[in-house]
Amino acid sequence: MSEVIRDIRQAMKDGELKAFYQPQFDSITSKPVSAEALARWVRADGVTVPPMAFIPELEKSGDIREVDWYILAEVCRFLTRLKNSGVTLLPVAVNFSRVHIRENDFVEKLCETVDGFGVDRSLIEVEITESALIDDHYMIKDWIKKIREAGFSVAIDDFGSGLSSLSFVKDMPADVLKIDRSLLSGNCENEKERIVLESIFYFAHRLNMTTVAEGVETKEQLGFLRTCDCKKIQGFIFAKPMPEDEFYKLCEVHKAAAETADILEIQSYKGAADLLMDVIFKRYPLVIFSNLTRNSFYMMSYENFTSTGCPSTGAFDELIIHGASSMHPDDQDIFAATFNRHHLISEYESGKSEVRLVTRQLGDDGIYRRVETTDYFVKSPSVDDLLVITLCDNLPDE
Ligand code: C2E
Ligand code: MG
Numbered sequence: 001m002s003e004v005i006r007d008i009r010q011a012m013k014d015g016e017l018k019a020f021y022q023p024q025f026d027s028i029t030s031k032p033v034s035a036e037a038l039a040r041w042v043r044a045d046g047v048t049v050p051p052m053a054f055i056p057e058l059e060k061s062g063d064i065r066e067v068d069w070y071i072l073a074e075v076c077r078f079l080t081r082l083k084n085s086g087v088t089l090l091p092v093a094v095n096f097s098r099v100h101i102r103e104n105d106f107v108e109k110l111c112e113t114v115d116g117f118g119v120d121r122s123l124i125e126v127e128i129t130e131s132a133l134i135d136d137h138y139m140i141k142d143w144i145k146k147i148r149e150a151g152f153s154v155a156i157d158d159f160g161s162g163l164s165s166l167s168f169v170k171d172m173p174a175d176v177l178k179i180d181r182s183l184l185s186g187n188c189e190n191e192k193e194r195i196v197l198e199s200i201f202y203f204a205h206r207l208n209m210t211t212v213a214e215g216v217e218t219k220e221q222l223g224f225l226r227t228c229d230c231k232k233i234q235g236f237i238f239a240k241p242m243p244e245d246e247f248y249k250l251c252e253v254h255k256a257a258a259e260t261a262d263i264l265e266i267q268s269y270k271g272a273a274d275l276l277m278d279v280i281f282k283r284y285p286l287v288i289f290s291n292l293t294r295n296s297f298y299m300m301s302y303e304n305f306t307s308t309g310c311p312s313t314g315a316f317d318e319l320i321i322h323g324a325s326s327m328h329p330d331d332q333d334i335f336a337a338t339f340n341r342h343h344l345i346s347e348y349e350s351g352k353s354e355v356r357l358v359t360r361q362l363g364d365d366g367i368y369r370r371v372e373t374t375d376y377f378v379k380s381p382s383v384d385d386l387l388v389i390t391l392c393d394n395l396p397d398e
């Protein structure tokens, strides 16, 4: 048996193996909302040994299993301590090595330990590193599923550090995606790196995963992560991993400072734009996004509009033919001529920023109503295509 393994076994017996806590902060409010437990060997001589000095060796021998269960028990004991003193409880993520995936009674043991301390299962998050995912796909998927069914949450750690791809992650029913700090090199000033990060966050949010950025150290990184709507920040910019007592104090203070920040000061541009969209959808019952250059469109919102018989996506030219046919016979020609794609392009080229027309449209109830259609020309910063946003409004009867 190697010296390291002997030392760590002894450290567990002597209570020298400790869970340190690194808080995770809400990216918008900058308040601590959860934490990750990280193993440290705090030697009798006062030296703190970091996990990378012993974990790789323990992984090889399989002794890492004992360490992970030991840290979980430490975390549960700590959460009970917080609960007993009435301090706000924050969920804690615990790292589990890949070797647990092949442990048949893993979920039973997890439940037994956590329930044994009387800790709510929803307060424990199981972290498994991304590189473990490329092992047996089905086995891991099943492992994650069972953990979640038992009431715990699951995080995929170190995403972007190894070989796993978005396609692996899409099949994993995990709750949280932790983005590795290797993807945050520098201050996110490289455009291609920013595009990669934006795509990862977009992808994770589309899969309803909570996102955590690891290793955030600078204001610039934080600013960029907010524009990606990254949910939580874990990094030295806010806090380093700290001993239990220090984290305990932080939880106490957190309870005292419960006031919420002004959303207008901290909201990302994208978050504000999403709210603005809500207002536009409330104001206009029909909103269409079209690409005049490529002859395509899709309905962005379609609610309580006079006529509902229109396809929701397809060729722009067909949309106009369909639209014209739903107008009063006296308005059909003017509608078709005004919104004809080539006419719109020439209007844009002659310097117009919008084209507007009021027509009478046949409703589903067989009654004609006045409708105002306004096309706004927009240019995308990334393509040369000419785009149009159409806002349609039902006008009151004359
Ligand atoms: P991890 O799970 O990805 O944990 C995050 C690591 O990033 C921690 O290193 C943390 O201190 C570090 N970190 C956080 N913010 C920053 C930052 O802003 N800048 C920099 N440079 N680093 C930051 P730590 O504590 O040394 O842990 C290293 C790894 O050891 C962990 O990576 C995890 O994979 C493993 N580990 C730690 N504790 C355990 C455990 O109890 N069980 C298992 N199986 N693995 C553990
Ligand atoms: Mg981790």
Ligand code: MG
Residues within 6 Å of the ligand: 157, 158, 178, 180, 214
């Ligand atoms: Mg990590």
